[in-house]
Amino acid sequence: EINLMEELTLKGITQYYAYVTERQKVHCLNTLFSRLQINQSIIFCNSTQRVELLAKKITQLGYSCFYIHAKMMQEYRNRVFHDFRNGLCRNLVCTDLFTRGIDIQAVNVVINFDFPKNAETYLHRIGRSGRFGHLGLAINLITSEDRFNLKSIEDQLVTDIKPIPGSIDKNLYVAEFQSANLDCEVE
Amino acid sequence: KNGVGGGGGQMRLRDDECFGADMDEGMDTDFDFEANLALFDKAAVFSQIDGTDCNGARSRGT
Numbered sequence: 001e002i003n004l005m006e007e008l009t010l011k012g013i014t015q016y017y018a019y020v021t022e023r024q025k026v027h028c029l030n031t032l033f034s035r036l037q038i039n040q041s042i043i044f045c046n047s048t049q050r051v052e053l054l055a056k057k058i059t060q061l062g063y064s065c066f067y068i069h070a071k072m073m074q075e076y077r078n079r080v081f082h083d084f085r086n087g088l089c090r091n092l093v094c095t096d097l098f099t100r101g102i103d104i105q106a107v108n109v110v111i112n113f114d115f116p117k118n119a120e121t122y123l124h125r126i127g128r129s130g131r132f133g134h135l136g137l138a139i140n141l142i143t144s145e146d147r148f149n150l151k152s153i154e155d156q157l158v159t160d161i162k163p164i165p166g167s168i169d170k171n172l173y174v175a176e177f178q179s180a181n182l183d184c185e186v187e
Numbered sequence: 188k189n190g191v192g193g194g195g196g197q198m199r200l201r202d203d204e205c206f207g208a209d210m211d212e213g214m215d216t217d218f219d220f221e222a223n224l225a226l227f228d229k230a231a232v233f234s235q236i237d238g239t240d241c242n243g244a245r246s247r248g249t
Contacts, residue, residue: 018220019227022204031218047198053206061214142227151233163224 008101008127010157014172015126016164017140017150025113025141026057032111032139033063037174040084040106043093044125046114054113055093065091101127108173111139115146119156137173139164 020028029043043058045051048069055067066089068077077097084092085104093113101124102110116122126138140161142150154161170177 018218019223022201024218024223025205027214028218028220030214031220034217049198050202050205053202057206144227147227147232148236150229151236163229164220166221 007129008123009129010123010127010159012135013126013128013138014136014168015138015140015159015161016168017142017161018164020141020143022143026054026061028141029058029111029113030061033061036109036137036168037170038090039108039175040087040104041091041109041111042102042107042125043091043111043113044116045093045095046116048095050114051093051095058091058093063091064089065093067093068097069095070097096121096124098124101125101129103129105134107136108175109137109139111141113141115140115142115149116153117149119153122153123157135173137168 018028018032043054043065045054048071051067051069055065058065066080066084068080072080081092083089085106087106096116110126112122112125116125128134128136140150150161153159
């Protein structure tokens with residue numbers, strides 16, 4: 001098998017965690033929506049059922065979202081993803097469908113509503129192909145049960161997921177704020 | 188490997204906790220990130236994981 005992990009990188013992605021209980025997750029997400037400057041976001045859940053439940057909640061909270069999961073027909077999934085890619089909707093809720101990482105530049109925030117169970121999944125969700133000098137934000141909602149996975153994923157990917165700060169520097173993930181910096185770095 | 192499988196009932200319970208009606212309370216105020224982060228000392232938890240093979244169920248703080 002091809003080792004896809006080598007193609008993806010966490011470079012340029014700022015990774016944070018918020019510590020929550022299951023009961024607090026939606027509240028936490030709602031606050032993230034209101035505070036972050038999201039161009040487009042992808043929100044990952046660990047089951048089909050939870051994708052549907054979360055998409056419903058997000059809609060109830062007054063935010064627009066699409067959702068896709070593995071139990072949907074491939075053709076329909078493609079269409080929804082295509083529409084998302086074309087910017088028809090700001091937020092996409094999904095299970096692990098992307099085997100080559102997310103390749104949408106407009107996505108500046110990825111949220112692990114449910115923390116993944118292994119490093120490969122984490123990298124597929126958060127990592128980028130590294131072709132673009134792309135910056136982005138990854139927010140992980142961590143429960144007490146996730147602590148073992150958090151540690152093993154950090155260890156395996158040799159990365160450090162930091163506690164979410166009171167305010168997040170827009171230079172880290174908002175395009176308008178980045179352009180000046182990138183100009184300096186490229187060539 | 189840790190035996191996680193077959194927790195259908197537990198999964199449903201988690202889904203209820205997460206998406207049930209009573210989680211809507213307090214949605215008009217901001218989630219308190221700082222207070223919750225204070226409940227999780229990552230470095231301490233990690234060194235505890237490193238130090239103990241049998242992960243004690245002590246850290247629940249109930």
